Amino acid sequence: APERDIAAATMTGFDGDGGVWEVTSAAGAVAEVRIPWPGGTISERPEVRREVVALYDEACRRLGEEPRPHA
DSSP states (O other), X not given: OGGGGEEEEEEEEEETTEEEEEEEETTSOEEEEXXXXXXXXXXXXXXXXXXXXXXXXXXXXXXXXXXXXXX
């Protein structure tokens, strides 16, 4: 599966519509990926954490991994 080919991802930016990540494949290829926020457009900076947590939880679900507890 393509999502399992990613070895690393670093969030490099965001706006109200989504986040931008620099991703590195297992083969070393680097690309920029833009992912929309799961809850739709946001307008307040504190909403970013909520949306990043939602992305994390969805990634864990798709990969069959148990998510870490959220503090």
